Amino acid sequence: MNMNRRQFFKVCSAGLGGSSIALMGFSPTAAQAEVRAYKLARATETRNNCPYCSVSCGVLIYSTGDKSKNAPGKIIHIEGDPDDPVNRGTLCPKGAGLMDMVNSPTRVKFPEVREAGSNEWKRISWHEAFERIAKLMKADRDANFIAKNAAGVTVNRWNTFGFLASSSASNESGYITHKVLRSLGSVAFDTQARI
């Protein structure tokens, strides 16, 4: 029986113990020069959706690594998901460029601040970012919160703070964003659906 290394492992994983194969005289011959294995076959496949237009095409993302905690993966290929009933494996010129988008050098990687009047960005920690933003928001809310309107009706609103929400965020992110905003009394918020 002639098997290359890859086929051999396939057989093994199908349930036969390696030693029993050897006993039966099926020891694999050394792999000779062969066509390089299709590299996506070794990649981790993840199902996702294109983030651009509202066709929201199914995509397959191929990445290195196996998603274990200490082996960060890198996306090496993205293509249309042939099982998706809407796009059936196709992607448009926008979607075909998804990998370049994810791996774009102009991704923001760290929290930064541009101080008042400054001409540059300064890297800060998440802790500093959350503390400073929360402090600004609290001072604003405490100073401008309207508990009752002129007619004495309880209105409990905060309208000096505004928020624009993303139409590319997931439903879950949108929901928790709404929940947090209303708890603060926020009324001045809107989303891309408007424009």
Next chain:
Amino acid sequence: MTNHWVDIKNTDLVFVMGGNPAEAHPCGFKWVIEAKKHRKAKLIVVDPRFNRTASVADFYAPIRPGSDIAFLSGVINYLLSNDKINHEYVKHYTNASFLIDERFALEDGLFSGYNAEKRTYDKESWKYQFDQDGYAKVDETLQDPNCVFQVMKKHYARYTPDVVAKVTGTPKEAFLTVCEYIAETAAPNKAMTNLYALGWTEHSVGTQNIRSMAIIQQLLGNMGVAGGGINALRGHSNVQGITDMCLYSDALPGYLGAPLDSDVDRKSYLEKRTPKAMRPNQMNFPQNYPKWWTSLMKSWYGKEATPENDFCYDWLPKKDVSYDVLAMFDRMYQGKMTGFVCQGFNPLASVANKKKVGDALAKLKYLVIMDPLVTETSEFWKNHGEVNPADPASIQTEVFRLPVVFFAEEAGTCTNSGRVVRWHWKAVEGPGDSKSDTEIMAHLYQTLKAMYAKDGGAFPDPVLKLSWPYRIVDDPSPEELLMEISGKALADLYDPKDATKLQVKGGDQLASFGFLRDDGSTACGNWIYSGSWSQAGNLTARRDSSDPSGLGQTLNWGFAWPVNRRIIYNRASCDLAGKPWDPSRTVIKWLGDKWGGNDVPDMRPDAKPEEGVMPFIMNPEGVARLFARDLVVDGPLPEHYEPFESPLDTNPMHPKNAKARSNPVSRIFKGDLEVFGTAKDFPYVATTYRLTEHFHFWTQHSKINAILQPEHFVEIGEELAKEKGIAAGDKVKVRSNRGYIKAVAVVTKRIKALDIDGQKVHTIGIPLNSGFTGRTKPGFLTNTLTPAVGDANTHTPEYKAFLVNIEKA
């Protein structure tokens, strides 16, 4: 979409107007090609540009930007005067037979009740006549002069083919050809689908553009059927879902109205929003409103929300004025706002009048940007030369930029244009220290909560007592959140009709909104998503693409809201007796004892056809509204108004009434009025659009897309190019009264000058895809040019029709 992407393949006629799916939604447009190939369906396109959708159309008609209502009103007139309507459908499934208040009138372009000073209508005369039982009066013969059918006939008779040609510039013969195509689908076994996008919404008459099409589809009987419907091709991958979660000031999740100052307590709030049936035997489904609202409050405030405290009604902020994006930037411009957060939103590029937006941002104390990319907005303060000539030293806004993960780096659900909610999985970690939107919001909330717990402050209760049952408080999982959105029983639920019968065990996920209660025994974060995560698990993650009907319904792929229904209003796909208009495309039908078929019926399952329960169950009338009553602010029937910046001095429908030139009730802020341009200085009509190779201002950051389409351009017709001495490839300067952009000229045969009542009108096409922080050549932001005036109902800005001038740069 009332229908969905794959369903387009079931149609006989695809009518595209106000959209360009071949370029903006290419993989969805595939289904148009399928319909053409396999059903011999026809495709017709009406657009100012001969775009790539038009290039594969069976028929194309040009139109002047901003004159769509005149065109569509002409179609309605054609259908009514040539009797090309589905009679049984119109008589029973629409409000054609309803009697309107006798005082209702349209006089010289203004509907009855106009207040010129306030720019609003008193809508008292736009209502139905009611009988002593509180039901709307009808005349089933459709002959009463006050019935909707007769009112419409009179209203639309003015839009003759000659008038249409004069206002729109569409040649009369081309207009009539379009009418003939459309009229064929009045046959009960023919269907037309309508595909539109921002080409209809981004007008000062956007709502009425879409209303016009809805009227056409109702007259033809094309709603609820396979291959029919009104299908909005929406912009972002999850714009449908985020709209459903209602991330805007007017609504709470699931399109529940946000409380207003006038809603003083829970009782009056609910009464105003819980309608009574307007005709006998109708489902009037919004009668369940108190259940939806109370269940939402239980999701947000848990045990704190009790009947004694009105389920924390007062903890919800009440809205006093509009806070849409144009209104917010105007408030900011006036110095009335302190802080602002942009979550995956790039307003400097995407909101009208870039100069005003930049000046407004400079008045903030703090600005927070949450985004995966370096956006133009995050650098509004930075000098990028001519494309953004800012002076950092003079801008005192503190700007924070927080790194956010991309789609590939998080799990959760998105809802496509066809309302199908699908789960996606995380592939890799985001770069650097990036976090998800959820994690950032949770962390920010926890930081604020700790500050309020320690130091107190303005009304801390809703902040301190917000229900937060997540395993990791700084990072709720998408699974936990979707389960909360979908809803659960908080106590054992017994059948309301039989108290001995246990329906749902306390703690269990609910199968649908049918189980929601208004007594606090259920929690549900968004009633229309109820059942998406039931006891059967996460239905949005289902991947069974089997399609036994052959209609492309794939009922076990993901979860469509509501209740996994793929085509809404599907009761209207059958005649009165419950028999499908076209049995070869059966969506549902009456099976003798219940409704069933190839979709989840949009009807009470046991409602016998002879009971007369009509298909439009969300309306208290039970029928569709040809006449919109008092539910839109700018008229119960659409009327043509000119764009705020128009090449015409008057409205050709009402040349003598200056008040009726443009939408008489659109909101105009001080300062915006002053920067409207006139045709004297800006003689050309401009319209904006998307390119195939780019998505908004994102793909400029993607190398391959930047290579494919590296530089901003504008499209002009050959005739105008010759007049102006502009050759293909020349750099040109395009000016409006709000600023200028420079770009490369593309001279094209695709845009032709149109004859508008003897006046020659040129149109210039301007792609919106340009920016200065990506990998393409730094370009100007297109919205430097656009006016900050919008639709009177939605305040969606008028990006699709405004005035510019052009010269060689």
